[in-house]
Amino acid sequence: MPSIAELGEFGLIKQLSKRVKASPHVLKGIGDDAAVIANMPDCVILATCDAQAQDIHFRLEKIDPVNLGWRAMAVNISDIAAMGGKPWFALISLLAPAETDVALLDNIYIGLQACAETYGAAIAGGNVSRIPNSLIIDITLVGMADAGALLLRSGAKAGDSICVTGTVGLSAIGRYLQDHPSAAANIPEEMAQKAILAHHKPMPRVAAGQWLAAHKATSAIDISDGFASDIRHICEASHVGALIEAKQLPISAEMAYIANMLQISADEFALSGGEDYELLFTLPAEETETALKSLSVAADVPVTKIGVITEKTDILVVNDGKTIKLDRLGWDHLSGQK
Amino acid sequence: MPSIAELGEFGLIKQLSKRVKASPHVLKGIGDDAAVIANMPDCVILATCDAQAQDIHFRLEKIDPVNLGWRAMAVNISDIAAMGGKPWFALISLLAPAETDVALLDNIYIGLQACAETYGAAIAGGNVSRIPNSLIIDITLVGMADAGALLLRSGAKAGDSICVTGTVGLSAIGRYLQDHPSAAANIPEEMAQKAILAHHKPMPRVAAGQWLAAHKATSAIDISDGFASDIRHICEASHVGALIEAKQLPISAEMAYIANMLQISADEFALSGGEDYELLFTLPAEETETALKSLSVAADVPVTKIGVITEKTDILVVNDGKTIKLDRLGWDHLSGQK
Numbered sequence: 001m002p003s004i005a006e007l008g009e010f011g012l013i014k015q016l017s018k019r020v021k022a023s024p025h026v027l028k029g030i031g032d033d034a035a036v037i038a039n040m041p042d043c044v045i046l047a048t049c050d051a052q053a054q055d056i057h058f059r060l061e062k063i064d065p066v067n068l069g070w071r072a073m074a075v076n077i078s079d080i081a082a083m084g085g086k087p088w089f090a091l092i093s094l095l096a097p098a099e100t101d102v103a104l105l106d107n108i109y110i111g112l113q114a115c116a117e118t119y120g121a122a123i124a125g126g127n128v129s130r131i132p133n134s135l136i137i138d139i140t141l142v143g144m145a146d147a148g149a150l151l152l153r154s155g156a157k158a159g160d161s162i163c164v165t166g167t168v169g170l171s172a173i174g175r176y177l178q179d180h181p182s183a184a185a186n187i188p189e190e191m192a193q194k195a196i197l198a199h200h201k202p203m204p205r206v207a208a209g210q211w212l213a214a215h216k217a218t219s220a221i222d223i224s225d226g227f228a229s230d231i232r233h234i235c236e237a238s239h240v241g242a243l244i245e246a247k248q249l250p251i252s253a254e255m256a257y258i259a260n261m262l263q264i265s266a267d268e269f270a271l272s273g274g275e276d277y278e279l280l281f282t283l284p285a286e287e288t289e290t291a292l293k294s295l296s297v298a299a300d301v302p303v304t305k306i307g308v309i310t311e312k313t314d315i316l317v318v319n320d321g322k323t324i325k326l327d328r329l330g331w332d333h334l335s336g337q338k
Numbered sequence: 339m340p341s342i343a344e345l346g347e348f349g350l351i352k353q354l355s356k357r358v359k360a361s362p363h364v365l366k367g368i369g370d371d372a373a374v375i376a377n378m379p380d381c382v383i384l385a386t387c388d389a390q391a392q393d394i395h396f397r398l399e400k401i402d403p404v405n406l407g408w409r410a411m412a413v414n415i416s417d418i419a420a421m422g423g424k425p426w427f428a429l430i431s432l433l434a435p436a437e438t439d440v441a442l443l444d445n446i447y448i449g450l451q452a453c454a455e456t457y458g459a460a461i462a463g464g465n466v467s468r469i470p471n472s473l474i475i476d477i478t479l480v481g482m483a484d485a486g487a488l489l490l491r492s493g494a495k496a497g498d499s500i501c502v503t504g505t506v507g508l509s510a511i512g513r514y515l516q517d518h519p520s521a522a523a524n525i526p527e528e529m530a531q532k533a534i535l536a537h538h539k540p541m542p543r544v545a546a547g548q549w550l551a552a553h554k555a556t557s558a559i560d561i562s563d564g565f566a567s568d569i570r571h572i573c574e575a576s577h578v579g580a581l582i583e584a585k586q587l588p589i590s591a592e593m594a595y596i597a598n599m600l601q602i603s604a605d606e607f608a609l610s611g612g613e614d615y616e617l618l619f620t621l622p623a624e625e626t627e628t629a630l631k632s633l634s635v636a637a638d639v640p641v642t643k644i645g646v647i648t649e650k651t652d653i654l655v656v657n658d659g660k661t662i663k664l665d666r667l668g669w670d671h672l673s674g675q676k
Contacts, residue, residue, distance in 0.1 A: 130394060
């Protein structure tokens with residue numbers, strides 16, 4: 001395919017439009033000054049935006065462009081899931097150098113559409129801009145939720161159970177393997193690929209989020225910065241602390257195996273790795289047992305209780321009988337430091 | 339102020355949040371996984387996004403950061419105006435190098451908030467990302483409109499009058515003066531500053547757009563790419579042509595004076611300059627005279643009839659008795675060519 005400079009703005013928009021499926025929600029999509037979306041009665045509107053920038057959030061030479069599109073959409077869908085909402089419509093802002101191959105953007109759009117469709121969102125419009133040096137996919141996603149059933153970060157109360165969907169840390173192991181091919185060569189190919197795919201193609205927990213919003217969860221966040229950082233967000237917003245049992249952190253069999261092979265700490269990856277896009281949430285203690293069983297079935301995902309909310313605002317981790325105070329270990333996007 | 343690397347992501351968000359004013363529409367702003375916005379009954383939702391990228395859309399050394407923020411918001415508000423809608427809420431995605439001075443972003447946010455507030459929009463949330471090399475302000479703006487009164491590009495009919503608000507070309511002259519300081523030195527300082535301000539601080543025509551949506555305008559677009567390109571968008575979407583009288587193009591006294599001083603063609607700047615953010619629209623012939631008077635008063639802006647929609651799909655410009663066929667003269671953002 002030609003470069004975007006050869007095709008021009010209007011030609012590129014025409015090509016990418018072919019990848020976008022019509023939706024009954026979108027009354028007027030690409031092709032006017034703004035998209036027009038049919039409104040839904042009796043809901044509040046949720047809105048989030050997140051950008052994926054080349055060489056910061058992804059490396060073009062390491063990720064399949066279809067997965068890159070999926071991932072860029074999925075990280076936004078995960079934010080809507082963490083509010084207990086339903087994805088509704090997205091706007092895609094593509095910023096790319098003039099020499100970018102249109103085929104690359106075309107494949108990214110295939111991934112964007114696939115992910116949006118899987119989770120019930122429509123691509124309503126967007127923008128393309130020429131920039132020097134690198135590719136950026138910047139997405140704004142709008143969702144909807146019942147006004148009376150929102151999952152905020154701020155409702156956790158002392159005594160609440162702290163729980164998490166799925167497993168944590170595999171995405172960070174995947175990123176490590178992606179960036180260290182010589183380490184990846186030491187473990188079974190299929191296992192390495194599974195970890196890397198966890199990093200490249202996250203599966204946001206929309207069904208779990210909606211279940212939690214409807215069933216008295218007191219707070220929720222998606223694990224994007226890393227468990228240690230994200231539990232802190234809940235504690236700060238709720239003015240509480242947390243006591244975490246390290247041994248309860250749900251680590252997948254693949255992850256335990258890979259960490260063991262590479263002699264790296266699975267616990268550390270699980271605590272501070274980030275980009276799992278699982279839901280970390282709190283529930284009243286007395287609801288926990290029944291709720292976890294129902295949620296697990298309703299949303300088809302394992303759910304694990306890993307600790308308890310405390311009145312004192314420290315975040316403590318119990319491991320092998322020792323209690324340590326958790327430092328600010330999550331990923332800080334700007335300073336690039338743990 | 340420190341750099342954003344020194345302050346970190348969460349510190350930066352805290353600082354920028356101070357610039358954002360609370361709005362009754364925004365039930366939950368910055369600080370959770372997504373913003374929560376109160377819905378409005380009986381409207382359709384409009385959504386648009388537009389990015390301003392350093393050295394492509396602006397030069398940091400040439401524009402006041404407060405105006406840069408204003409401009410980044412205004413170009414989005416103009417798209418909502420061109421649909422006949424009201425601005426509602428915006429999400430701001432800032433992408434900036436780690437060494438960026440927080441004071442720069444702080445001033446940009448002052449401009450973003452000032453423009454949003456002027457036109458009735460709330461800043462509901464956003465995202466900050468570290469990227470190498472350059473600064474990008476990417477905004478998604480959501481608006482609302484009556485379902486039965488939308489201004490699309492596609493409704494122009496043969497015989498309709500073609501009209502435009504305000505004047506065209508001054509923004510392009512301003513950009514020329516910004517980029518050619520030696521030319522600017524030849525004309526009165528105050529006049530040069532007025533032209534440059536037209537480029538740096540556009541005033542979108544929200545009131546005019548809403549008036550047109552409620553009063554039988556058949557199509558509308560905002561002049562962003564340039565008059566020649568934007569009339570073509572209307573003609574293509576409506577499957578019609580246009581006959582334009584060059585002498586009717588509304589050129590401000592400043593612009594005529596500057597063009598004369600610099601011996602450049604005011605007509606050419608007016609036709610192909612772009613970034614005026616005026617509304618170009620069509621009206622049934624029989625409504626035109628009364629409508630233009632009422633609109634001009636209601637929206638406090640001069641309005642000029644400049645031509646007529648034709649059945650034949652050519653775009654013709656009459657000038658000094660000669661008729662020329664208009665080529666594709668508007669700015670193409672990706673190829674960077676006229």
